[in-house]
Amino acid sequence: MAESICRALRDGALEGELAPALTIKDSVASPFALQVFSHVLSQLFSSILAGKSQSRGLVVVSFSRSPSFYLDLLKNKGTDIASSNNQIQILDCYSDPLGWKDQLAGSRNFTALSNEVLVSSTAIVFREVKHMDKLYNSIIELGKGLVGGGKIRFSIAIDSVDEMLRHAPVSSVARFLSNLRSHDQISSIFWLLHSDLHEARVTAVLEYLSSIVASLEPSHQLANGQRGDLENFSLIKHNSKKGKFHVRFKKRNGRVRVMSEEVHIELSGINFTSLPSEGAINQGLVPKVQFSLQLSEKERIDKANVVLPFEHQGNGKPIQIYDGRRSLVDGKHERPFAAVENVQTNENCGSGEIIYYRDSDDEMPDSDEDPDDDLDI
Amino acid sequence: MAAAKTRTSTFSRNLSTAAPSHGPGLKCGPNGTVFLSSGIPDLDKILGGGFPLGSLVMVMEDAEAPHHMLLLRNFMAQGLVLGQHLLYSSPARDPRGFLGTLPSPAASKDDKSRERDPDQEKGLRIAWQYKKYFGENQLDGQRDGKHEYSNEFDLRKPLERHFINGPRIDCVSIQDCPDLSTLRDRCATFLSQFPRNDGSISCAGRIAIQSFCAPQRAYSNMEWDMLSFIRSLKSMVRSSNSVAIITFPPSLLSPSFCKRWQHMADTLLSVKAIQDEDKELAQLLTGYQDMVGFLNVHKVARINTQVY
Numbered sequence: 001m002a003e004s005i006c007r008a009l010r011d012g013a014l015e016g017e018l019a020p021a022l023t024i025k026d027s028v029a030s031p032f033a034l035q036v037f038s039h040v041l042s043q044l045f046s047s048i049l050a051g052k053s054q055s056r057g058l059v060v061v062s063f064s065r066s067p068s069f070y071l072d073l074l075k076n077k078g079t080d081i082a083s084s085n086n087q088i089q090i091l092d093c094y095s096d097p098l099g100w101k102d103q104l105a106g107s108r109n110f111t112a113l114s115n116e117v118l119v120s121s122t123a124i125v126f127r128e129v130k131h132m133d134k135l136y137n138s139i140i141e142l143g144k145g146l147v148g149g150g151k152i153r154f155s156i157a158i159d160s161v162d163e164m165l166r167h168a169p170v171s172s173v174a175r176f177l178s179n180l181r182s183h184d185q186i187s188s189i190f191w192l193l194h195s196d197l198h199e200a201r202v203t204a205v206l207e208y209l210s211s212i213v214a215s216l217e218p219s220h221q222l223a224n225g226q227r228g229d230l231e232n233f234s235l236i237k238h239n240s241k242k243g244k245f246h247v248r249f250k251k252r253n254g255r256v257r258v259m260s261e262e263v264h265i266e267l268s269g270i271n272f273t274s275l276p277s278e279g280a281i282n283q284g285l286v287p288k289v290q291f292s293l294q295l296s297e298k299e300r301i302d303k304a305n306v307v308l309p310f311e312h313q314g315n316g317k318p319i320q321i322y323d324g325r326r327s328l329v330d331g332k333h334e335r336p337f338a339a340v341e342n343v344q345t346n347e348n349c350g351s352g353e354i355i356y357y358r359d360s361d362d363e364m365p366d367s368d369e370d371p372d373d374d375l376d377i
Numbered sequence: 378m379a380a381a382k383t384r385t386s387t388f389s390r391n392l393s394t395a396a397p398s399h400g401p402g403l404k405c406g407p408n409g410t411v412f413l414s415s416g417i418p419d420l421d422k423i424l425g426g427g428f429p430l431g432s433l434v435m436v437m438e439d440a441e442a443p444h445h446m447l448l449l450r451n452f453m454a455q456g457l458v459l460g461q462h463l464l465y466s467s468p469a470r471d472p473r474g475f476l477g478t479l480p481s482p483a484a485s486k487d488d489k490s491r492e493r494d495p496d497q498e499k500g501l502r503i504a505w506q507y508k509k510y511f512g513e514n515q516l517d518g519q520r521d522g523k524h525e526y527s528n529e530f531d532l533r534k535p536l537e538r539h540f541i542n543g544p545r546i547d548c549v550s551i552q553d554c555p556d557l558s559t560l561r562d563r564c565a566t567f568l569s570q571f572p573r574n575d576g577s578i579s580c581a582g583r584i585a586i587q588s589f590c591a592p593q594r595a596y597s598n599m600e601w602d603m604l605s606f607i608r609s610l611k612s613m614v615r616s617s618n619s620v621a622i623i624t625f626p627p628s629l630l631s632p633s634f635c636k637r638w639q640h641m642a643d644t645l646l647s648v649k650a651i652q653d654e655d656k657e658l659a660q661l662l663t664g665y666q667d668m669v670g671f672l673n674v675h676k677v678a679r680i681n682t683q684v685y
Binding site for chain 2: 204205
């Protein structure tokens, strides 16, 4: 199922549609979003390198980690960075997001420290994170630098949206993301979010803007405010290594596909396995009652054979309102008519009957003694 | 009163003039309301005729599904096909692009297929004393006027270009506007073309505002401003011959504002997505495979009644 996410990002956008957007969301109880993000990033990049994806390049916008983190990550996964220079670019919003170092350097003739030298030509420092428009333009420029103009697309990874929201209001970030999604050259976009850092409305906005929402939850819910309890310690320990991974896909036809997996964090990376017990997500909507609500075939035929009170009227005989008084004339006509009725209405022998079993014997038998006068059977 | 007039009851309505004849696409209803079609005949039936002129319709979107777009598309296409004026606003940079996705009216089906023989109802048989008095009279009189009021739309076929390029359609993009005054002015100018008076209505107008509190819009933090915009739009629409439809995602509003917006609406609908491959739902609902979502009607307009 993490596989389906990677596939969705790989397949990218259709003509005239918004690009698929993935939100990877976690919380303090299950803080594995970074591992999931890295996993998705490396998967996407390997498919870009192999030529299996719609996008031909990847732009990583890094706010919370240094660009060297990503380069090392990809190196560890076995991809050769040196030769893939033209397929990945990192926009470094981590080193100097507000341009302070530049200002310091300018005002005091301060020489840049050696560890600030760009890691390689793959990372470009961006200094104006408060201006979403400029960020947008830089990303598009970087991407076009990778894949050229025209119809070739590239993907974007943002780590993480939390940092963006520190510097700019929600509506600008929302506009930025939706503009990216509607750009013709963007194949797919995904970002990381720590839901504890924001109000619920902000998380709702980001979920609104994305077409796939992947959230990480702890396998075992801890009771609130009891973190220090010995009992819960083993649960905490448990939760630090594994969790549940829920994904909601918004499909093109308007339906929502919900999937769940278990996620294990190991030294070598992250593993996804299917959930051990497929518990029913919804409570059964069909009510479970003590009597059977279905009919067997024989019961169905019998039911079709029952003659209901007013059904036989209007079949050629003059319509009469039955007022409870039977005249002699009527009595004579009733019988042959009933006989004809029998032949017409059933293929099996006999007509269906409604048999009523009394619930209990001490019911007042008033209904027997006073039949409805106008029931005309 | 003239004695020659036959009276069935003591009270008789004093109609000084004949009922005014209305333009295409308008239907008279009880209590002097005039309806216009939502573009979906079944929805019109559920709502008791359609959307009453002068009402504000609000649709609560589901963030996970684009079903509100279906409602908007049908609403807008219906207006264009009948020659009614349309004002459309969306969060996109170029709202005109959406017009290309409007559906075209479906070819009218054979009317016979719409008849349903009541005696052939499978499933439930009802023993009803007065059944014999009702013949096949119910379906007459509906078919002639049908296409002048509402159409069924085929979503696979786009609307013909001449409908979209006409002078009657106006689009507003307010993505970059910092506040709502532009939109309010455009709505006011649009609605001034259809003032309400006692005469006959020559044409009606439709306003469609899509995803009103979408996060991309710069004013989306200004909740009181948005609420007062809705209020002023409602009052402008009330005194004109038009219907305004606003869609919004309720999950993006704070709960108290969500409630306030719902109260503002004359007619309140909501759409909800369906989960894919939900076995319980498939058992419960026939036709689950073809369904894409749910439509709930929360409130129906009661403008001309004593009940409000």
